[in-house]
Amino acid sequence: MALPDFCAGVRSCHPSTPILFERCLINRRLVIGLPTTTVRQTSFGSRPGARMTWSARRPSGASSITTPTPTRSWESSSGKQVNAYRQTCWRRFLVRRNRLAPLPAERGGGICGLPSEVRGVRGEALAPWGAVIERFYWTDHAGRRAWERKFDRFEVEMTIRLGHDGRIRNDGRADWRVSGECFDGRVFEVVYDHPVEDDAERVRIVSIWEMEDRGLS
C-alpha cells in the first residue's frame, strides 16, 4: 500500500512506506499527523480547509496512539469529513521510534518518521544526532512566554522532539529554531539550545513566539 500523494506543499518525511507518518511539513511548518486504521481522512494540527488529508490504514496489531474519537472535525474544501485526533502515548511511541528499532516488515521495514538519509538499507537508522531528546529545560523567559501566550508546553516539547532533525540554525539567541502548529491552529516558533553542557539528551528552551499566519499555500 502506498500513501497517496499529498496536496501541494505537503510532503511526508517518509513517503515510501505504508506506515503512517507522524509529521509532515507545510511551508516549513511542522504539522503532526497520525492516521489510524479506522480513519480515512485524518488531520492533526492543520486548519479547516487546509486540504491536508490523506487516506491510510494503521497496520494490524498496532496499538492505537490516538484518541478513539475525534477531538475536532471539519469539512475539507473537497467536501470530505476530516477528523483530528489528539495523540496519546506520544512519549512511549516516540522514544521507541527514536530508539531506532527497525519496524517490522509488515509495517514497512523502515524507520517511520525519519528522513531517508538517516535510514539504512535494512531500515536500521543511521541517526546523525545520536541521542533522544529526553529532557527539556525551560528558561524563566520561555516559561513566561508560553504561559502568557497559552502555549501548551507538551506541544512545544513534542515539536522540538519531532522537528529536531529538521531544525534550522538560529541567527539570533539560541542555537536552533523549529516551528510548529498548536492543536488550536496557531503557528509558533521556538528557539532552543542543544546540546546543553554536552548533554545530547537535553535542550534548553530559550524563547517561543506566535508567528504571523502566512497561509498554507
Place this chain on the structure above:
Amino acid sequence: MNWKEERFAYWERETDIAWIPTAPAKFVKSEKTTWGIVDHDEDTGEVTALEIWDASKVFPAEMLERLPEPGRPGSAKAA
C-alpha cells in the same frame, strides 16, 4: 497576585534576553527581527512588547543590572 500575571520589564541573565512590555496585550502576533521579537496587538498592530536578544551588547550594563529576573520580580537592584 501570581508573578506570572504581572507584566514587567526584565533581563534574563542566563540567556541575555531583555523583555520590555510596552502596552497591554491579549492577542498578539510576533514579528521576528535581527535583534529579537516584536509583539504586535493582533487587532490594532500596536507594539505590545519587545524581546531583545544579546541585550548586554545593546544596553548599558548599568541599566540591565537594574532590571529584575523574569522569575523574580523582586530581585531588581535598588537605585
